Structures are given as C-alpha cells and as structure tokens.
Amino acid sequence: MAATENIGSIDSMSDGVQFFEGAEKLLEIWFTTANSNHKTADLRKIPRSKLESLMKIVRCEIMSFVKNDQIDAYVLSESSMFISKRRFILKTCGTTTPLLCLEPLLLMAEQYAGFTEVEDIFYSRKNFKRPDLQVMPHQHFDQEVALLDSLFPDGAGYCLGAVNRDCWYFYTLNPMPQTRLPARSPSEEADQTLEILMTDLDPEIMSIFTKEECLNATEATKRAGIDKIVANMVIDDFLFEPCGYSMNGVTKNGCYMTIHITPEPDFSYVSFETNIPSSSYKEIINKVLDTFNPGKFTITVFANQQSPTKDTSRELLLLNQIGKWQRRDVQMCNFKNYDLIYAFFCRFPS
Amino acid sequence: MAATENIGSIDSMSDGVQFFEGAEKLLEIWFTTANSNHKTADLRKIPRSKLESLMKIVRCEIMSFVKNDQIDAYVLSESSMFISKRRFILKTCGTTTPLLCLEPLLLMAEQYAGFTEVEDIFYSRKNFKRPDLQVMPHQHFDQEVALLDSLFPDGAGYCLGAVNRDCWYFYTLNPMPQTRLPARSPSEEADQTLEILMTDLDPEIMSIFTKEECLNATEATKRAGIDKIVANMVIDDFLFEPCGYSMNGVTKNGCYMTIHITPEPDFSYVSFETNIPSSSYKEIINKVLDTFNPGKFTITVFANQQSPTKDTSRELLLLNQIGKWQRRDVQMCNFKNYDLIYAFFCRFPS
Numbered sequence: 001m002a003a004t005e006n007i008g009s010i011d012s013m014s015d016g017v018q019f020f021e022g023a024e025k026l027l028e029i030w031f032t033t034a035n036s037n038h039k040t041a042d043l044r045k046i047p048r049s050k051l052e053s054l055m056k057i058v059r060c061e062i063m064s065f066v067k068n069d070q071i072d073a074y075v076l077s078e079s080s081m082f083i084s085k086r087r088f089i090l091k092t093c094g095t096t097t098p099l100l101c102l103e104p105l106l107l108m109a110e111q112y113a114g115f116t117e118v119e120d121i122f123y124s125r126k127n128f129k130r131p132d133l134q135v136m137p138h139q140h141f142d143q144e145v146a147l148l149d150s151l152f153p154d155g156a157g158y159c160l161g162a163v164n165r166d167c168w169y170f171y172t173l174n175p176m177p178q179t180r181l182p183a184r185s186p187s188e189e190a191d192q193t194l195e196i197l198m199t200d201l202d203p204e205i206m207s208i209f210t211k212e213e214c215l216n217a218t219e220a221t222k223r224a225g226i227d228k229i230v231a232n233m234v235i236d237d238f239l240f241e242p243c244g245y246s247m248n249g250v251t252k253n254g255c256y257m258t259i260h261i262t263p264e265p266d267f268s269y270v271s272f273e274t275n276i277p278s279s280s281y282k283e284i285i286n287k288v289l290d291t292f293n294p295g296k297f298t299i300t301v302f303a304n305q306q307s308p309t310k311d312t313s314r315e316l317l318l319l320n321q322i323g324k325w326q327r328r329d330v331q332m333c334n335f336k337n338y339d340l341i342y343a344f345f346c347r348f349p350s
Numbered sequence: 351m352a353a354t355e356n357i358g359s360i361d362s363m364s365d366g367v368q369f370f371e372g373a374e375k376l377l378e379i380w381f382t383t384a385n386s387n388h389k390t391a392d393l394r395k396i397p398r399s400k401l402e403s404l405m406k407i408v409r410c411e412i413m414s415f416v417k418n419d420q421i422d423a424y425v426l427s428e429s430s431m432f433i434s435k436r437r438f439i440l441k442t443c444g445t446t447t448p449l450l451c452l453e454p455l456l457l458m459a460e461q462y463a464g465f466t467e468v469e470d471i472f473y474s475r476k477n478f479k480r481p482d483l484q485v486m487p488h489q490h491f492d493q494e495v496a497l498l499d500s501l502f503p504d505g506a507g508y509c510l511g512a513v514n515r516d517c518w519y520f521y522t523l524n525p526m527p528q529t530r531l532p533a534r535s536p537s538e539e540a541d542q543t544l545e546i547l548m549t550d551l552d553p554e555i556m557s558i559f560t561k562e563e564c565l566n567a568t569e570a571t572k573r574a575g576i577d578k579i580v581a582n583m584v585i586d587d588f589l590f591e592p593c594g595y596s597m598n599g600v601t602k603n604g605c606y607m608t609i610h611i612t613p614e615p616d617f618s619y620v621s622f623e624t625n626i627p628s629s630s631y632k633e634i635i636n637k638v639l640d641t642f643n644p645g646k647f648t649i650t651v652f653a654n655q656q657s658p659t660k661d662t663s664r665e666l667l668l669l670n671q672i673g674k675w676q677r678r679d680v681q682m683c684n685f686k687n688y689d690l691i692y693a694f695f696c697r698f699p700s
Contacts, residue, residue, distance in 0.1 A: 145514045156512035156679075162524065163507045164495045174512065174678065317684075328524065329506075332682040334667075 020244075021128055022262030022269025023197070024079050024093040025138060028122040029105070031086045031115035041114035042085050044072055050108050051081075057101045060092055063246075066236040070254025075238045075246050080258045082248070086115065091273070093260060099123070099137055099147050106151075120337065121155070123148060123171040126197045126298060129267055141169045160331045160342035161298065168197070168298055168342055174335055191338075192309035193302045194281050196272040196288050200295025200347075206263035210243035220245055229287045230257050230276060251276070270294065279308045280315060289323065297325070299343045313341040324348050370594075371478055372612030372619025373547065374429050374443040375488060378472040379455070381436045381465035391464035392435050394422055400458055401431075407451045410442055413596075416586040420604025425588045425596050430608045432598070436465065441623070443610060449473070449487055449497050456501075470687065471505070473498060473521040476547045476648060479617055491519045510681045510692035511648065518547075518648055518692055524685055541688075542659035543652045544631050546622040546638050550645025550697075556613035560593035570595055579637045580607050580626060601626070620644065629658045630665060639673065647675070649693045663691040674698050 033041050055061055055076065064075040074081040078096050082089040088105065092098050109115040123144065128134060137143040145157040154175040161167035205224065207213050214220040217237035221227050226247060227235060233249030240246075245261040257274035272288045281301060289297070301316060303309040313332060320327045325345040333340045383391050405411055405426065414425040424431040428446050432439040438455065442448050459465040473494065478484060487493040495507040498521050506524040511517035555574065557563050564570040567587035571577050576597060577585060583599030590596075595611040607624035622638045631651060639647070651666060653659040663682060670677045675695040683690045 141513070149514060155514070157514045158511075159509045159513060161508075163491070163509060164499060165506055317682075320684075330684050332667075334670075334680050 018264075019130055019133065019267055020094060020262055020264065021130060021133065022093055022260070022267065022271070023126040023128055024091045024260065024271055025096065025098045025125045026123070026195075026273075027088075027090045027098050027102075028193075029088045030119040030121075031088070031109055031113070032117050032119040033114065034116050037114040037116075043083050043088055043109060043113045043115070044085070045114070046083075046108050046112040050112065051083075054101045054104060054108070055081075057104060058090070058092055058098050059096045060094075064236050064238055066234060066248065066250060068234070068250060068252060068254070070252070071250050071256060073236060073248040073250050073256060073258075075236055075248055079246060079260050080248050082256050082258075084254055086119075089256075091258065091260075091271075093262070093269075095133060095135055095138075097135060097138060099144055102147075102151060118152070118173075120173055121148075121152060121171070122302070124195075124300070125169055127167050127169070129199075129269075144169070145171060158333065160300075160333070160340075161329050161344050166199075166296060166298065166329075166344050168300065170340070172335055172338075188306055190277060190306040190308065191275070191302075191304050192277055192307040193273065193275050193300075194284065194309075195300045196285065196297055197300075198270040198272075198288075198292055198294030198297040199268065201263075201268040201270055202293035203265050203268070205291075205293055206261070206265065206268050209239065209245040209261045209263040211239065211241055212243075214239060217245065217247070221247060225291050226259060229272075229291060230274060230284065233257055277308050279311060281309065281312045282315065285322065289325070294347075296344070296346050299341075299345070301341045302338045304337050304339075310339060313339050316341050316343050319343075368614075369480055369483065369617055370444060370612055370614065371480060371483065372443055372610070372617065372621070373476040373478055374441045374610065374621055375446065375448045375475045376473070376545075376623075377438075377440045377448050377452075378543075379438045380469040380471075381438070381459050381463070382467050382469040383464065384466050387464045387466075393433050393438055393459060393463045393465070394435070395464070396433075396458050396462045400462065401433075404451050404454060404458070405431075407454060408440070408442055408448050409446045410444075414586050414588055416584060416598065416600060418584070418600060418602060418604070420602070421600050421606060423586060423598040423600050423606060423608075425586055425598055429596060429610050430598050432606050432608075434604055436469075439606075441608065441610075441621075443612070443619075445483060445485055445488075447485060447488060449494055452497075452501060468502070468523075470523055471498075471502060471521070472652070474545075474650070475519055477517050477519070479549075479619075494519070495521060508683065510650075510683070510690075511679050511694050516549075516646060516648065516679075516694050518650065520690070522685055522688075538656055540627060540656040540658065541625070541652075541654050542627055542657040543623065543625050543650075544634065544659075545650045546635065546647055547650075548620040548622075548638075548642055548644030548647040549618065551613075551618040551620055552643035553615050553618070555641075555643055556611070556615065556618050559589065559595040559611045559613040561589065561591055562593075564589060567595065567597070571597060575641050576609060579622075579641060580624060580634065583607055627658050629661060631659065631662045632665065635672065639675070644697075646694070646696050649691075649695070651691045652688045654687050654689075660689060663689050666691050666693050669693075 060076045060078040072083045078094045079091045137147045154173045156174040157171045217239040235249045237247035247259045249257040255276045262269040329344040331342045410426045410428040422433040428444045429441045487497045504523045504525040507521045567589040585599045587597035597609045599607040605626045612619040679694040681692045
C-alpha cells in the first residue's frame with residue numbers, strides 16, 4: 001500500500017509522474033489431501049523462512065503479524081497474507097508477482113504442510129489503472145490465464161463488467177462434466193467472501209492515511225472509523241511513510257477482514273475484504289461506503305450453498321441503487337461450488 | 351454458410367486445410383428519431399441498390415428475399431439480414447466485416463429512412479475457431495470494441511463464459527448514470543431474442559446439408575425437421591454448393607427465425623435465432639437440440655421488462671442439465687433495457 005516506501009516494487013517514474021497501482025492481485029487456494037493426512041495437514045507448518053523466500057518471489061516483505069488458533073494474518077509491504085489450516089490467501093498490490101509463487105507454494109504445501117492437492121483456486125483482480133507498468137505475467141489477463149492453465153487443467157478465466165471500462169478478472173477451477181469430481185466433504189463447510197474495490201475516493205478522508213495527518217496507524221484507524229466497520233476484530237494496522245495504510249482484522253473463530261489504502265488523489269484506491277458470514281451484507285457495505293465515500297466501486301460476493309450469505313446475491317441483483325451510487329453493471333455466475341455476484345456502481349453526478 | 355461457394359470470403363487454404371468460420375457476427379440496431387418523423391421513418395425505404403453496396407463493404411451478397419408487411423428477410427451468401435421499420439439485423443459468418451458497414455448504414459438510415467438516432471445497439475459473436483483468419487476489425491474483440499467506441503460514447507463490451515474456452519462477446523449501449531436518458535416510449539415494446547450456437551454436431555445430421563444428400567433446400571429443411579421447430583413460419587431456405595445451408599422464417603406479425611449450418615465435420619457449426627415471444631423457451635430449445643444434436647452449445651436470451659420471455663431467464667438459471675447436456679457456465683447480466691442470460695452446455699461423455 002505504501003506509495004513510496006514499499007520494497008521491491010517499481011513505481012512509475014519513467015514519465016516523471018509518481019504512480020502506485022493500488023489494485024491488488026488476490027490469490028486464494030484451498031488445499032486438500034488424497035490420503036489420510038487431512039487431520040494433521042496444516043499450512044501453518046510451513047516455516048517462516050520459507051514464507052519469507054516466497055514473498056521475495058512475489059516482490060514484497062512481511063511487515064507485521066498476528067495470529068490465533070484459527071488463522072495467521074500477515075501485513076505485507078504490499079497488502080496481506082492469511083494462512084489457516086488449509087486455506088492460503090495472498091493479496092498484493094503495486095507491481096508484485098503473486099502468480100510466480102504458485103509452483104513453489106504448491107511444493108511447500110506438500111513438503112511442509114502435508115497437502116497433496118489443490119481443491120479450489122480463486123485468482124482475481126480489478127483492471128489495472130496502468131497495466132503497462134506491470135511485469136510478467138501480470139501485464140495482461142491472458143498472460144495470467146496462460147500461467148494458471150499450465151498448472152490447472154480445469155481452470156477457466158472470466159471477465160466481469162465492461163472490458164472497455166471498469167471490469168474485474170477472475171480465474172477458478174470449473175471442470176468439464178467428464179472430469180467433474182464428486183463434491184468432497186471438506187468443501188461442504190460454509191464459505192463466503194465480500195470484496196469492495198473503490199476508486200476516486202474522497203480526498204479529505206484519504207488525507208487521514210498520511211503521516212502528515214496521523215502519527216500512527218492506530219490513530220488513522222480510529223479517525224477513519226475503520227474499527228467500527230466489523231465488530232470484535234483484533235486489528236493489526238500499519239501506516240506507511242509518507243502515506244498508505246494496511247490493516248488486517250481477525251476474529252477468534254478464524255474470520256478475517258482486510259483494508260488497503262492508496263490515498264494519493266491522482267490514483268486513490270481502497271479495498272475492503274472480509275469472509276465473515278452474514279445473511280445480508282447491506283449493513284457492512286453501507287458502513288464501508290460511509291467510511292470511504294468512493295466515486296466508483298465494484299462489489300463481489302462469493303458464497304457456497306452452505307453459506308448463510310447465499311441469499312445476499314439475490315439482494316444485490318435487485319439493488320440498482322445504494323444511497324448516492326447507481327448500479328451500472330451487475331452479473332451473476334454459478335461455479336462448481338460457488339455463486340458469484342459482481343456489481344459496479346458510480347456516484348450520481350452532484 | 352456455404353463452405354466453398356461463398357462470395358467475397360477468404361477461406362483458409364494457407365495451411366493447406368480447408369476451413370470455414372461458421373460463427374457469425376451479429377449486429378442488431380434499433381433506430382429512433384429526435385423529431386416528429388417517427389411515424390413516417392422506415393428503414394425499408396433504403397433502396398435495394400444501397401443495401402447491395404452495403405453488403406459489398408461487408409463482403410457478402412444477397413441470395414434470396416421474402417417480405418411481408420412487417421419485415422424484409424434476406425438470405426445472404428454469408429447468413430442473413432432482417433429489416434423492419436426501425437430495427438436492422440445483420441448476421442454474417444465467414445470472414446465478413448459487418449462492423450465496417452456501420453457508418454454508411456447510419457448515414458443511409460438518416461438520408462433514406464428518416465432516422466436520426468441510434469436507440470440501442472447489440473453486437474455479439476461466439477469466440478472464433480480461427481481468429482487468425484479474420485480481417486480488421488474482427489481479429490480481436492478489442493478491435494471491434496475500439497471501432498464501436500469510436501461511434502458510440504456510451505458503449506460497453508462484455509465477455510461471457512470462459513475467456514480461455516468457449517465464450518461469447520457482446521457490446522451494447524450502457525450509459526453511465528450522468529448520461530442516462532429517460533426511457534423512450536418506443537423502447538417499451540416487448541422484445542426478446544433466443545440464440546443457440548452449436549458446435550461439434552452429429553455428422554449424420556450434418557450430411558443432410560450437402561448437395562450429395564439433398565437436391566435442394568426444401569428437401570433438407572423437411573428431412574432435418576427444421577420446418578417443425580417453430581410453427582407458422584414462411585420459410586426462405588438455401589442449400590449451398592457443395593454444402594452449407596441457410597434459412598429465414600418470418601411470421602405475419604413480423605417475428606423471425608433464422609438457421610445457418612456449416613456441416614463439415616472438422617468445423618461443424620449451427621446457429622439458431624428467433625425473436626418469437628414465449629413465456630418459456632424450453633420447448634424450442636429441446637426441439638433445436640433434438641434436430642441438430644450438438645456436442646456443445648451456448649444459449650443466450652435477451653428480454654426486456656415488457657417481454658413475456660423475461661421469466662425464462664430464471665428458468666435457465668435453475669437448469670443445470672438439459673437431457674444429455676450438462677451446464678458448465680451460466681451468467682446473468684442486467685442492462686439498460688434488457689436482461690441477458692448466457693449459458694454454456696456440454697454433452698456428457700458417452
């Protein structure tokens with residue numbers, strides 16, 4: 001998130017204009033085992049030194065860390081990483097290269113954690129503001145898909161939203177009928193994710209996330225009201241020099257939330273993500289919008305059939321306006337285990 | 351549809367393999383007027399000679415023609431054209447260039463027909479089997495979008511289905527909130543379109559659509575059972591030399607259906623399209639699948655709020671199997687005036 005202090009990232013100075021790509025690449029992998037190891041297998045057995053070498057490949061660093069029985073939550077120099085028993089989440093912004101860590105990660109998951117199989121994978125990102133500044137394989141979604149296809153025979157890539165405006169790319173496993181596997185019992189646990197990706201943010205709110213305005217992250221978290229969005233989160237926050245903000249929140253039962261802020265007016269970007277279950281995300285969505293006041297945002301909701309969130313998709317399908325924001329696009333997809341809803345909103349002209 | 355006799359099309363002979371791109375580019379434009387001309391304005395006032403020069407730009411020719419009070423229906427050397435009072439539909443396969451006729455068409459619509467405005471536009475196509483054989487601006491969806499964007503400030507391009515497998519590209523007007531116009535009364539007429547795009551077809555059925563098997567189009571239409579799919583259609587059909595088939599059907603009240611067949615086993619392709627209103631397309635879909643027995647197919651349904659078809663979207667959302675075909679992808683989108691559903695099915699392995 002740090003616009004100038006981040007490590008390993010190449011910010012654009014070539015045309016004399018400072019730029020930082022806030023939009024993250026988000027990788028979520030669910031592991032399983034074909035054998036009887038599934039009780040003892042645990043991704044948190046991967047040694048810290050191995051994670052650090054993984055982050056070198058991605059071109060970022062671990063800045064901070066909190067954990068509980070359910071989940072390890074890392075703040076990175078570019079966004080966040082969450083590791084629980086069988087789920088690995090890596091979310092990195094700037095010019096990081098998270099897909100390059102896939103092969104070593106799969107090896108580590110087998111060697112240290114005891115996982116032999118990938119049950120599901122979700123890779124997604126918003127369209128970049130400056131795709132020309134990315135490095136291989138993140139310069140084009142086709143490149144990313146080609147790399148993923150080389151590892152996963154049943155993968156499928158999608159583009160939701162308008163390809164010539166704001167859109168959101170997504171890759172997951174979606175086997176053809178002949179290779180469709182019977183649903184595995186582990187996948188039957190409830191799971192859901194809400195993500196809100198915001199651009200054109202309120203400059204006054206964004207100024208909170210600078211060292212000029214706030215002494216430290218705790219102050220920024222309180223002044224912005226981030227601690228009020230979801231209750232009962234243990235918060236690990238980080239305010240970058242001279243600006244930029246990241247936070248992870250975790251609950252006792254292993255849920256997480258994460259917020260990353262690129263505050264510069266020319267390329268302001270805020271992302272919010274959580275997996276807390278809810279039969280309606282309306283309240284959280286409203287709190288996030290009130291907190292950051294974006295000009296435009298995308299909402300994505302994933303929910304499987306076991307999730308209490310599965311009805312929120314229908315809610316979003318009917319919602320063609322949220323306060324001062326009007327919906328411009330809405331799309332729904334059904335995948336192997338999940339339903340996905342994508343919606344894009346713009347503020348009404350004032 | 352004709353694999354070798356088509357006019358103006360460049361079939362692939364460069365690698366010594368005969369190939370014909372069955373997948374059509376489908377352009378549908380609804381015109382309106384900003385002035386009081388809307389009673390007298392009529393696209394059918396465009397002289398035949400002007401339509402012929404338009405088809406030269408597209409690189410095809412008019413082969414056959416039927417008309418009634420509501421609609422003019424043309425069989426083309428590559429697919430079909432339907433012209434009614436304010437709606438223009440051009441569907442062309444092979445290496446035709448329908449988007450190149452847009453600017454001259456808009457001029458003709460004003461000069462001869464009295465239409466000053468485009469109310470809505472729908473451009474769509476399946477992914478090509480051999481995109482490398484297409485010519486500008488049809489080599490890539492990005493090219494097509496760039497051309498359309500140069501003419502329509504409010505256009506948005508979408509890709510439904512998996513970008514790395516079977517997918518369907520689509521462009522329409524989807525204004526941002528600040529330019530959103532109040533719904534115009536003409537758009538309040540009911541409208542709907544069902545399209546089924548089939549590949550990997552049954553070779554025995556495909557052999558019907560060759561001059562070896564059938565003397566003429568009438569025989570092919572009857573033997574395949576095409577005249578049984580939708581009742582009360584006046585049929586204009588054409589059997590190409592040595593193979594390939596096209597048909598248009600029109601009803602007295604101006605509805606149409608159209609089928610185009612590329613029968614060669616290496617690149618077999620059949621498209622079915624109709625705008626007849628129905629509260630359920632299940633029966634038509636089943637008849638089409640029974641008639642052609644495809645290995646894979648996409649279904650798209652457009653319906654506006656006035657259409658009795660609007661509930662068929664929900665029907666398709668729930669339908670994860672049709673007979674021996676299993677759904678692999680389903681997506682739903684809401685646009686300015688229309689809801690769209692896209693679904694992709696594959697035959698179970700036998």
